[in-house]
Amino acid sequence: MDIRSELKAHEIKYTKQREEVLSILKASMLPMTINQLRDQLEVEMDLSTIYRILDVLLEKEIITKTVPLEPSQALYDYKRHIHKHHLICTICGKIQIIEGCPLHDYEHQVEAKTQYIIDRHQLELYGVCPNCQIH
Numbered sequence: 001m002d003i004r005s006e007l008k009a010h011e012i013k014y015t016k017q018r019e020e021v022l023s024i025l026k027a028s029m030l031p032m033t034i035n036q037l038r039d040q041l042e043v044e045m046d047l048s049t050i051y052r053i054l055d056v057l058l059e060k061e062i063i064t065k066t067v068p069l070e071p072s073q074a075l076y077d078y079k080r081h082i083h084k085h086h087l088i089c090t091i092c093g094k095i096q097i098i099e100g101c102p103l104h105d106y107e108h109q110v111e112a113k114t115q116y117i118i119d120r121h122q123l124e125l126y127g128v129c130p131n132c133q134i135h
Helices: 003-009 016-027 034-040 047-059 104-114 130-134
Strands: 063-066 075-078 085-089 095-098 124-127
Touching: 003 016, 016 034, 016 047, 016 075, 034 047, 047 063
Parallel strands: 085 124
Antiparallel strands: 063 075, 085 095
16 A cells, blocks of 8 residues: 555545655664654654654554663554564664564463453563674
8 A cells, every 4th residue: 555545544634744754664674763764754854743743653553652671762663563572782772573472372371360351562672782792
């Protein structure tokens, strides 16, 4: 689905700025900080405009926002409906997607023990990437 149609399907008014922000997030396979996103913009936008666009996309559940412990900047990701977790370097901030999820069995155990219905979880692992280990 093209960006204009996707915005329309979610009842979001089309603007060139919204198209550009969503296009960048959709093209990236990794989540991005607002600074990484701003660096890729072809049209100059102030941070408040970018945040407003991200808030609209979050509200309509087109993107997701994760606030990792380190680095402290929020990460924005296009919602591909793919369950994934992240490995984050505590020195350079590099993000790597972790394949597979070790928490599904654990979720069922917690549900059985607590009577909660678990509808989601978040897992980020932190460490030092091979590149930063060398330096």
